Amino acid sequence: MITVTAFKWVPPFAQGQVRDHRVRWVLNEVGWPYEVRLLDSEDQRSEAYRAMQPFGQVPVLEEDGRPPMFETGAIVLDVALRSGKLLPADERLRGLALSYLFAALNSVEPFLMQLAIVEYFTKDEEEKARRRPDALKMARQRLGDLEHAVGDRRFLVGEEFTVADLMVASVLKGPQAMGLLEEFPRLQAYQDRILERPAYRKAIADQCAAFAMHGPADMKYPART
Numbered sequence: 001m002i003t004v005t006a007f008k009w010v011p012p013f014a015q016g017q018v019r020d021h022r023v024r025w026v027l028n029e030v031g032w033p034y035e036v037r038l039l040d041s042e043d044q045r046s047e048a049y050r051a052m053q054p055f056g057q058v059p060v061l062e063e064d065g066r067p068p069m070f071e072t073g074a075i076v077l078d079v080a081l082r083s084g085k086l087l088p089a090d091e092r093l094r095g096l097a098l099s100y101l102f103a104a105l106n107s108v109e110p111f112l113m114q115l116a117i118v119e120y121f122t123k124d125e126e127e128k129a130r131r132r133p134d135a136l137k138m139a140r141q142r143l144g145d146l147e148h149a150v151g152d153r154r155f156l157v158g159e160e161f162t163v164a165d166l167m168v169a170s171v172l173k174g175p176q177a178m179g180l181l182e183e184f185p186r187l188q189a190y191q192d193r194i195l196e197r198p199a200y201r202k203a204i205a206d207q208c209a210a211f212a213m214h215g216p217a218d219m220k221y222p223a224r225t
C-alpha cells in the first residue's frame with residue numbers, strides 16, 4: 001500500500017495549494033490507490049520524519065518494500081515510469097516532457113515562490129512594498145515566456161496529457177490564486193483545461209476535506225517567543 005503524507009490543516013490561502021496534491025493527482029491519474037497520513041508540526045519536526053524528508057516537508061510517499069520518496073518532481077516521475085503512463089511513448093517527445101517537468105520546478109516555480117513569499121509571508125508592509133515590484137517583474141517574465149511556449153496547445157507535449165502538464169499546471173496554481181494569471185489569457189486557458197481533469201479535482205477535494213475536519217490547534221504550532 002502507498003501512503004502519502006499531508007498536513008492536518010493549513011491557513012485558507014494555502015488550502016488546495018499544498019504540494020501533496022501533486023502526488024495525489026498523479027496517483028489518481030494512474031489509478032493507484034493510496035492512504036494519507038496527516039501530520040502536525042510536531043510530526044514534521046520529529047527525527048523519524050526527518051529521516052524520510054530531510055527538510056520536514058510534505059509530501060513523502062511511503063510504499064511497502066521501498067525506501068520512502070520525497071520531492072514531488074521525483075515522485076511524479078517515478079510513478080509515471082513505473083506505471084508506464086503519463087509519458088510520451090515516443091522517446092524524443094519523452095525528453096521534451098521531462099524538460100518541461102524540470103522547467104516547471106526549476107525555471108518557473110522559484111520565481112513564483114519569491115512572489116508568494118512577499119505576498120503571504122512578509123509581514124512588514126514597507127518591506128512588502130519594497131520587494132513586490134521586482135518579484136512581480138520576474139514572475140511576469142517567466143509567465144510570459146511560458147505562455148509563449150504553450151501557445152494554444154491543449155497539451156504541452158504531443159497529443160496526450162503528460163507529467164509535463166501536471167507539473168506546469170500545478171505550478172501555475174500560485175499565480176492563479178494571486179490573480180496574476182488573468183494577464184496571460186492563453187496560459188490561463190491552458191491551465192483551466194488541464195485542471196478540469198477528474199484526477200486533479202479529486203486530489204484537491206480530498207486534500208481540502210482533511211482541512212475541513214481540522215483547525216490550527218491540531219497543527220500544534222510551537223508557541224512564538
Ligand SMILES: N[C@@H](CCC(=O)N[C@@H](CS)C(=O)NCC(=O)O)C(=O)O
Nearest residue numbers: 018019056057058059070071072073
Ligand atoms: N520541493 C519540495 C517542496 C515541498 C514543500 O515546499 N512542501 C511544503 C508544503 S507545499 C511544506 O511542507 N512546507 C512546510 C515547511 O517547509 O516547513 C517538493 O516539491 O516536494
